[in-house]
Amino acid sequence: MRxxxxxxxxxxxxLVAALSAQSADVNxxxxxxxxALVEIDRAAPKLMSAGQSxxxxxxxxxxxxxxEFQIDGKRVTLGLGQSVTxxxxxxxxRGSITLIADGSGHFVTDGSINGAGTRFLVDTGATTVALSxxxxxxxxxxxxxxxxxxxxxxxxTARAFRLKLDSVKVGEITLYQVDAxxxxxxxxxxxxxxxxxxxxxxxxxxxxxMVLTQQY
Numbered sequence: 001m002r003x004x005x006x007x008x009x010x011x012x013x014x015l016v017a018a019l020s021a022q023s024a025d026v027n028x029x030x031x032x033x034x035x036a037l038v039e040i041d042r043a044a045p046k047l048m049s050a051g052q053s054x055x056x057x058x059x060x061x062x063x064x065x066x067x068e069f070q071i072d073g074k075r076v077t078l079g080l081g082q083s084v085t086x087x088x089x090x091x092x093x094r095g096s097i098t099l100i101a102d103g104s105g106h107f108v109t110d111g112s113i114n115g116a117g118t119r120f121l122v123d124t125g126a127t128t129v130a131l132s133x134x135x136x137x138x139x140x141x142x143x144x145x146x147x148x149x150x151x152x153x154x155x156x157t158a159r160a161f162r163l164k165l166d167s168v169k170v171g172e173i174t175l176y177q178v179d180a181x182x183x184x185x186x187x188x189x190x191x192x193x194x195x196x197x198x199x200x201x202x203x204x205x206x207x208x209x210m211v212l213t214q215q216y
Contacts, residue, residue: 024057026076027083028067030177035059036067037176039083045167045176081200081216096213097171107210108190111170113139118191120170122210126194129168129180135191136182141165143182151181159184168197173214175200 030037034050040057048059058070069076069084076084099107099122107122113131116139123130130151136143146163160181168178170193179196202213 024055024071025083025085026057026069026071026078028078028080029175031062031064031067031080032177033063034061036062038067079216081214095172095174096211097173099210099212101208101210105208109170109193111168111193113168113191114141114166115169116140120193121188121190122198123192123194124198126192127181128162128194128196129165129178130188130192130194131180131182132186132188133182133184134186141182146182149181151183153183153187155187158187168193170197170212173201173212175214 025039025041027039028036029039029045030047035047036059037045037047038054038057038059039045040055043055046054048054050059050061052059056072060068060070060075062068066077066079069078071084078084097109099109101107109120109122110117111120112118113129118131118135118139131139131141133143141163143161143163146161149160149162150157151160152158160183162179162181165178165180166176168175175197198212200215202215204211204213
């Protein structure tokens with residue numbers, strides 16, 4: 001019995017050591033000069049600066065095109081939307097959503113901004129995600145810290161604030177650090193899902209159906 005207990009203990013220790021030796025899962029969801037927004041082992045995204053380490057993953061360098069990491073003593077270079085699992089880089093496996101046009105031919109869907117629920121209208125004519133200051137306040141977006149600008153609207157020119165949203169989620173698709181404009185006032189009455197989100201999608205439309213598939 002004692003020998004069996006010793007065997008179980010040795011097996012458990014070996015299992016723990018094997019698990020701890022596994023390479024971390026790393027997914028790049030945002031790239032900046034000297035910084036990268038990274039998901040490690042499917043945890044919440046963390047903004048890392050060059051030279052910083054987190055959970056055994058060290059960011060060596062980063063720019064708008066790629067990030068270089070040191071993972072378990074190995075150098076790995078990843079682009080936006082690329083990931084490494086168990087030491088092997090891979091691309092793909094991203095989410096998708098199928099939208100059905102409403103009676104007016106518009107594609108409207110539920111989603112969230114920075115984790116707070118909202119409603120989106122797909123708008124390929126909008127340069128960025130656009131929302132009113134009324135909706136931004138409801139969602140808890142601190143838009144006044146953004147860069148003041150002027151934008152054209154259906155009612156003329158309006159004051160707005162340019163900023164990056166922490167996250168925009170639609171269906172299975174979640175993007176991070178998405179460019180947006182918050183327009184002062186109550187217009188637009190629904191959040192416009194513009195090209196700062198859509199240009200990272202493969203868009204396929206057939207009749208009243210549109211499929212969005214995340215590319216990176």
